[in-house]
Amino acid sequence: MRIAVLGAGAWGTALAISAARRQGSSVVLWARDHEQAAAMQQARENRRYLAGLPFPAPLQVVSGSLGTVVAGDQAPDLVVIGSPMAALRGMLATLRDVRVPVAWLCKGFEAPQADGTGGLLGHEIRAQVAPGLLAGVLSGPSFAQEVARGQPTALVAASEHEVVREALVAAFHSPSLRVYANDDIVGVEVGGAVKNVLAIATGLCDGLDLGLNARAALVTRGLAEMTRLGLALGARADTFMGLSGLGDLVLTATGDLSRNRRVGQLLAQGLSLQQAIDSLGHVAEGVYSARTVVQRARALGVEMPISEGVVALLEGKLAPAQAVATLMGRDPKVEAL
């Protein structure tokens, strides 16, 4: 199977490595920076984002025109977009006439655009800019380093199109990487987006040394608010008990490899948001999605107090300790969704 992965950040590179280990696969990894592509092709590793993890022989790094990568004699059977959420709209518009399955890896809501549009999940952007594309998302609990090392991982391939789900399973399922199929792309995308915002909250909680009870409370009530938003957007409830809901929330909210969790920890130490972002060297999507999560929830009449607290923190309207006090000071309520 021929696979093109567009975007050579940590996650695009990790999945390209993983797919290239499979018998009979050939993988092209596209980097937008020509010099970075040449350096990776020569070093046979991505020293910037995944140092020390060598590329298997069937992985070739290229740059230049995307049109050339996705068309011609060596056209791929599957195109995977490995960019952050901020670049997804442009990528999908460029790929709108591609006839093979296309999947994105980014997790988040698009930030609002200057012209008042935006604030959408990936499948909503696809419906706007590339309605004819056979497309979906590959999501679930997965740190890039562990996948690149071949450590056991389970992902979820979500799409309304069966051919897309099947292509993702065929490309990535392996003895170390299980890929489950799910037709609830709304639920899978809501899970992937909201868990990043919640991980900022648990990072803050742990950075302030509030204890394990507090973290468990945030994860549990965070899952409830993620589910409420998903149901209001048309998702199925059981999706939130799966890999992209509970699974990715537990991983990101508790795993020290998470960049979103790290943002919360750094804010708790007194760093400004900009200092926290600069120190990561990778994208932390929760920072850019949080406000949209809350705006979409408010528009639907969905209560999301933890996400509201994260937004107030990111916007500098509440100090870390005040954000916690605001959450704990809410009126008593019945335990329910």
Ligand SMILES: NC(=O)c1ccc[n+]([C@@H]2O[C@H](COP(=O)([O-])OP(=O)(O)OC[C@H]3O[C@@H](n4cnc5c(N)ncnc54)[C@H](O)[C@@H]3O)[C@@H](O)[C@H]2O)c1
């Ligand atoms: N790293 C992980 O463990 C992981 C796991 C699952 C999902 N994800 C998701 O995958 C997405 C990418 O994450 P990452 O860890 O690879 O990020 P990263 O910060 O490691 O790399 C981002 C890559 O995207 C490129 N990029 C940035 N803006 C771009 C643009 N406008 N057009 C094209 N390319 C652009 C950068 O050059 C870089 O190569 C995010 O949405 C993230 O939430 C990451």
Ligand SMILES: O=P(O)(O)OC[C@H](O)CO
């Ligand atoms: O490092 P994070 O916080 O972006 O999380 C990475 C993955 O999404 C975990 O599944």
